[in-house]
Amino acid sequence: MVVISLALDGLILSWSAGAEAALGYRAMDVVGTPHERLLAESARGDYANALRALQQGAPKVLSRCTYRRRDNSTVQLSTVMAPIRDHAGELREIAFMGQVVEESSAVVDHGAWHLARVVESCRDAIVSFSAEGLIESFNLGAEKLLGFEREEIIALPFSHVFDEGFRAQFDATLNSASSAPVTTPYAFRHTRRDGRVIDLLAELFPVVDDGRVVGVGGILRQAAPTLAPIPSQRIVEEARFQSLIEATHQAVWVADAQGEMLLENPSWQRYTGQSSIESRGGGWVNALQPDDREHAVLRWSAALASGSPYECPQRVRRADGQWRNMIARAVPVRDPQGAVSEWIGIHIDITEQRNTEDALRESEGRLQSILNSAAEGIIVIDENGSIERLNIAAQRMFAVTPEEYWSLDLKHLIIELDREFEGDTPHERYADWLRRMIGSQRDLTGRRKDGRLFPLELSVNEVSESGRGSRFVGIVRDVTERKSWEARIFQLAYSDSLTGLPNRLLLADRLDQAVAAAQRNRSQVGVLFFDFDGFKQINDRHGHHIGDLLLKGMSDRIRNCVREIDTVSRLGGDEFVVVLPELKDGTDAGAVARKITAALSQPFSIEHQEISITLTTGISIYPDDGESAEVLIRNADTAMYFAKESGKNRFRFFNPDLQALH
DSSP states (O other): OEEEEEOTTSBEEEEOHHHHHHHOOOHHHHTTSBGGGGBOGGGHHHHHHHHHHHHTTOSOEEEEEEEEOTTSOEEEEEEEEEEEEOTTOOEEEEEEEEEEOOOOHHHHHHHHHHHHHHHHHOSSEEEEEETTSBEEEEOHHHHHHHOOOHHHHTTSBGGGTSOTHHHHHHHHHHTSOTTSOOOEEEEEEEEOTTSOEEEEEEEEEEEEETTEEEEEEEEEEEOOOOSSOOOOHHHHHHHHHHHHHHHOSSEEEEEETTSOEEEEOHHHHHHHOOOHHHHGGGGGGGGBOHHHHHHHHHHHHHHHHHTOOEEEEEEEEOTTSOEEEEEEEEEEEEOTTSOEEEEEEEEEEOHHHHHHHHHHHHHHHHHHHHHHTOSSEEEEEETTSBEEEEOHHHHHHHTOOHHHHTTOBGGGTBHHHHHHHTTOOOHHHHHHHHHHHBTOEEEEEEEOTTSOEEEEEEEEEEEEETTTEEEEEEEEEEOHHHHHHHHHHHHHHHBOTTTOOBOHHHHHHHHHHHHHHHHHHTOEEEEEEEEEETHHHHHHHHOHHHHHHHHHHHHHHHHHTSOTTSEEEEEETTEEEEEEEEESSTTHHHHHHHHHHHHHTSOEEETTEEEOOEEEEEEEEETTTOSSHHHHHHHHHHHHHHHHHTTSSSEEEOOHHHHHHO
């Protein structure tokens, strides 16, 4: 069984050996961590609802949960969660018990086959009868003990094997309550088929199907020959139990239904230095550390009152005076009517385990202090992309608290991962992606808890741990300031300082890209070269300040006349160039030139002055008028020159004859 105890906030307090076997995690790996981390993502919502139900008073919650094992496989558990309350009824902890659910019919078939082999191999006689008293099964042990072969007695009444005294025991068992079937010890003498008389011990029990008694089963074994009365099964079991607890090195004790000590084994006495007499009448409390006594008594009283199992951590003083950390556990023993008749308890020394856990916590604390002292963000990630640790710098960077990042994985923090994996959780792909990052620094987009995005730089190293697979350590930096400076430098290098338009350098790059795309797509590129008519006179008449404002206004109007894919550039002074990529027909450039000419023909209102201006445009078309940026711009300039010669305030397409005249 998977047995776990949880704090009210879901942290794991204890972890059984069954949990380690089923899920692969050791207690030191998970104690103190959120239980939710072990669940598959699809099961976390139901688990949160179950916790809330228990906190609101539900007596227990039954469900099935899918877990993620340590080896990244999944397993389904059939679970029950129940509250653990103190003597005052206050909810203190959550008990969580689960069992692996085997879905495969092959497993079921194998289990039935295995059970049949066990029954057949048992030395004791195992028999079963129908409700009418017909023999239904008879194992090899029964053949040897009773002297009959199964083929000759199957489906015959049990009177062919047993005498009439057996009927009373059969009827009493058959009529027992199906809701609480119990074995009925029975000692008798039996005459075998060969006439030999033997003493038998029998345990008869009702066979129940769907809440209804449908027959009787029995386990029979031969008792040692004796002239004295055959001891009852109770006496036999008590003697066996006494031998077991005397031999064990664990501190074992037995108490009556009221909690009064009846028996303590030698290990208890060695641990505590108390004799059996000293432990009576509640004297066992004196072996506990004074600060733990009240809590232990309250928990013990609550268990006695409810009849539920008892568990309590406590410090016990050994006979040599040394204090040891122990876990006290006890389970009730019930009589056939279901009432508690005794308690069997054990004290388990967990001092070494606690010391190891304390050392681990101290080591964890030192590691966390080192990580928190780093100015850069540090993330520890497992192979599945789950976040195991964020230092303080990373918590501030992503605006998350330590309680919140346990439920996150890397794709919640990095936009590119979320897009690459398209919302699924391909655990094996996380490790591949992280390993590709090793040895490099990559600019990514980080996402804070509130959804804000910021530029992020990430570098990754892999750390392998024996028995625990790989972990990845990521160094993260918020590079918002660096990106801002890069954008500023780019603007200074490639933008016109007055209008913010691309300058000559960026124009050449954009035009080269447009030409390359046109070569691939078999399209055309238009280049418009502008020069404003009489701009020098405006500067002379109104001053350079007004001239600069006029240039900005003209830039805005030109940009409003073109597409987003087009480039408007200022070469300097009053010279502008527009690049029109992806044209289907070169004549479309003329339509754009007319649109710009019309937009600029409207007067500009600058500082309460109306200023009118016209422009002259030259147009060249790729590939007819050139195949490089330099040639296309030069030919557009030539066309603009001849347009001015023809009277200004107009546009003209380039042709080779103009180049000859020029």
